[in-house]
Amino acid sequence: xxxxxxxxxxxxxxxxxxxxxxxxxxxxxxxxxxxxxxxxxxxxxxxxxxxxxxxxxxxxxxxxxxxxxxxxxxxxxxxxxxxxxxxxxxxxxxxxxxxxxxxxxxxxxxxxxxxxxxxxxxxxxxxxxxxxxxxxxxxxxxxxxxxxxxxxxxxxxxxxxxxxxxxxxxxxxxxxxxxxxxxxxxxxxxxxxxxxxxxxxxxxxxxxxxxxxxxxxxxxxxxxxxxxxxxxxxxxxxxxxxxxxxxxxxxxxxxxxxxxxxxxxxxxxxxxxxxxxxxxxxxxxxxxxxxxxxxxxxxxx
Amino acid sequence: xxxxxxxxxxxxxxxxxxxxxxxxxxxxxxxxxxxxxxxxxxxxxxxxxxxxxxxxxxxxxxxxxxxxxxxxxxxxxxxxxxxxxxxxxxxxxxxxxxxxxxxxxxxxxxxxxxxxxxxxxxxxxxxxxxxxxxxxxxxxxxxxxxxxxxxxxxxxxxxxxxxxxxxxxxxxxxxxxxxxxxxxxxxxxxxxxxxxxxxxxxxxxxxxxxxxxxxxxxxxxxxxxxxxxxxxxxxxxxxxxxxxxxxxxxxxxxxxxxxxxxxxxxxxxxxxxxxxxxxxxxxxx
Numbered sequence: 398x399x400x401x402x403x404x405x406x407x408x409x410x411x412x413x414x415x416x417x418x419x420x421x422x423x424x425x426x427x428x429x430x431x432x433x434x435x436x437x438x439x440x441x442x443x444x445x446x447x448x449x450x451x452x453x454x455x456x457x458x459x460x461x462x463x464x465x466x467x468x469x470x471x472x473x474x475x476x477x478x479x480x481x482x483x484x485x486x487x488x489x490x491x492x493x494x495x496x497x498x499x500x501x502x503x504x505x506x507x508x509x510x511x512x513x514x515x516x517x518x519x520x521x522x523x524x525x526x527x528x529x530x531x532x533x534x535x536x537x538x539x540x541x542x543x544x545x546x547x548x549x550x551x552x553x554x555x556x557x558x559x560x561x562x563x564x565x566x567x568x569x570x571x572x573x574x575x576x577x578x579x580x581x582x583x584x585x586x587x588x589x590x591x592x593x594x595x596x597x598x599x600x601x602x603x604x605x606x607x608x609x610x611x612x613x614x615x616x617x618x619x620x621x622x623x624x625x626x627x628x629x630x631x632x633x634x635x636x637x638x639x640x641x642x643x644x645x646x647x648x649x650x651x652x653x654x655x656x657x658x659x660x661x662x663x664x665x666x667x668x669x670x671x672x673x674x675x676x677x678x679x680x681x682x683x684x685x686x687x688x689x690x691x692x693x694x695x696x697x698x
Numbered sequence: 699x700x701x702x703x704x705x706x707x708x709x710x711x712x713x714x715x716x717x718x719x720x721x722x723x724x725x726x727x728x729x730x731x732x733x734x735x736x737x738x739x740x741x742x743x744x745x746x747x748x749x750x751x752x753x754x755x756x757x758x759x760x761x762x763x764x765x766x767x768x769x770x771x772x773x774x775x776x777x778x779x780x781x782x783x784x785x786x787x788x789x790x791x792x793x794x795x796x797x798x799x800x801x802x803x804x805x806x807x808x809x810x811x812x813x814x815x816x817x818x819x820x821x822x823x824x825x826x827x828x829x830x831x832x833x834x835x836x837x838x839x840x841x842x843x844x845x846x847x848x849x850x851x852x853x854x855x856x857x858x859x860x861x862x863x864x865x866x867x868x869x870x871x872x873x874x875x876x877x878x879x880x881x882x883x884x885x886x887x888x889x890x891x892x893x894x895x896x897x898x899x900x901x902x903x904x905x906x907x908x909x910x911x912x913x914x915x916x917x918x919x920x921x922x923x924x925x926x927x928x929x930x931x932x933x934x935x936x937x938x939x940x941x942x943x944x945x946x947x948x949x950x951x952x953x954x955x956x957x958x959x960x961x962x963x964x965x966x967x968x969x970x971x972x973x974x975x976x977x978x979x980x981x982x983x
Binding site: 414422425451516521541570625631654 | 700702703704705706707709710711713714715717718719720721722723724725726728729732739740790793794796797798799800803804805806807808809810811813814815816817818821822823825826828829830832855860863864867905906909916918919922923937940941944951954955958959961962965966969
């Protein structure tokens with residue numbers, strides 16, 4: 398069947414391939430062009446961003462190259478917006494908080510939820526059944542339903558710090574993760590575990606030496622899905638964290654608008670670029686896993 | 699084996715369960731309880747029965763249409779975005795499964811916006827929209843309809859890549875023999891699409907439809923950052939309306955919580971319908 402498929406596609410390729418490739422190239426460049434516009438504008442002086450959002454000089458090149466070039470020199474201001482934006486938002490600290498929260502939460506979710514999923518699949522009691530159903534149920538509850546009570550409880554329990562919020566993420570993210578891990582554990586044959594136990598492993602050793610390595614594909618999927626959620630999440634950290642002390646990147650960007658009434662678009666452009674770059678780098682390196690993770694996640698979730 | 703595992707429950711089970719209780723279970727139950735109370739924080743509640751639910755629609759005997767407005771605005775927004783996202787994503791997926799050169803690169807490009815979060819995404823587009831609209835002396839929040847189409851463009855840009863990936867996976871699972879057989883029988887491209895590819899893709903279409911449906915219905919970040927609910931409260935989607943009620947005006951927390959309960963029930967109904975549809979499809983195939 399595989400051979401058949403390639404034959405078909407080869408035949409198609411020779412017919413329309415060239416034109417289609419060109420069309421798709423243009424389309425996909427247009428698709429990501431907003432990002433290029435932001436990068437371009439992040440180097441422009443504030444006053445020019447809305448006057449000439451898509452150009453590189455106030456004058457058309459037909460006015461003579463010198464005039465065009467001088468205009469362009471006036472329009473761009475180097476890294477000024479970046480200095481401004483980064484100092485206004487304290488962006489590097491925010492980046493640190495975002496990174497701490499994301500890595501901490503994802504690591505904890507992976508460890509705790511995979512353990513929990515293994516336990517509730519292997520131990521058959523009423524309690525484990527109830528836990529599984531509750532996890533399923535939590536997946537359909539929108540955050541608005543719990544946001545008020547959750548943020549108040551988190552404050553009362555002193556979880557309003559980048560370390561404490563990790564517990565909140567584990568709690569609110571547990572549903573989906575436990576569900577996905579459970580789906581995988583069900584496919585692991587019992588004999589492997591029993592063999593390990595007979596060889597003298599206690600459950601903890603069995604888990605770390607046998608189960609966890611087998612679960613690697615699901616670990617990657619869950620890690621990708623949770624990373625995408627937590628890194629970009631705005632509402633939960635903005636309600637749970639002590640905002641005066643700790644801001645994540647989305648919160649910093651939202652507050653750049655709120656605190657200055659009129660948006661400083663120069664600084665905003667620069668901050669947006671700084672926010673996008675790590676995502677793009679992460680994407681380039683983990684592309685294969687991200688796309689596979691998304692596919693697996695969509696089919697199961 | 700079960701016995702020896704049970705001894706390890708404190709390690710395997712309890713951490714997740716404690717966090718689950720703090721992060722979901724207790725706030726959820728307590729949230730339902732508080733929707734029947736007047737409160738400003740979790741400790742000073744006073745039971746008021748169904749009064750909060752009444753105040754969603756009637757304030758001092760006068761009909762308040764804010765919530766109803768945001769309900770139908772959300773419904774219209776969700777339907778439009780589901781249609782546009784799925785049609786465009788499907789079309790791109792069809793083009794990307796023809797085996798043309800550079801398919802992987804195109805796929806990468808189309809998926810990229812999905813990784814950028816709602817807040818960042820919205821400010822990118824806010825700049826572009828306002829730069830274009832100023833030529834017509836407008837902004838994105840001039841009317842509820844400029845805001846509407848602005849939101850549509852932003853969520854489409856974000857989600858089309860995601861749905862496209864799922865459609866590509868679905869299309870690649872369609873057996874090549876079936877398509878060849880239909881072609882030999884003289885089916886046109888349109889017939890092939892209508893009678894062979896789409897019927898075989900129904901499970902994928904169901905998944906994508908419901909994913910975009912719930913995403914649209916629960917949209918918050920983009921709404922907050924792009925329009926902030928302006929002009930007036932005319933472009934408030936449900937999630938933002940709830941947030942605004944809860945944190946915008948003092949003394950309305952109870953009403954906000956009541957709205958959240960209604961919101962939850964609506965999301966739950968969508969999820970149950972989806973579950974019914976997908977499981978019945980599985981039985982058929």
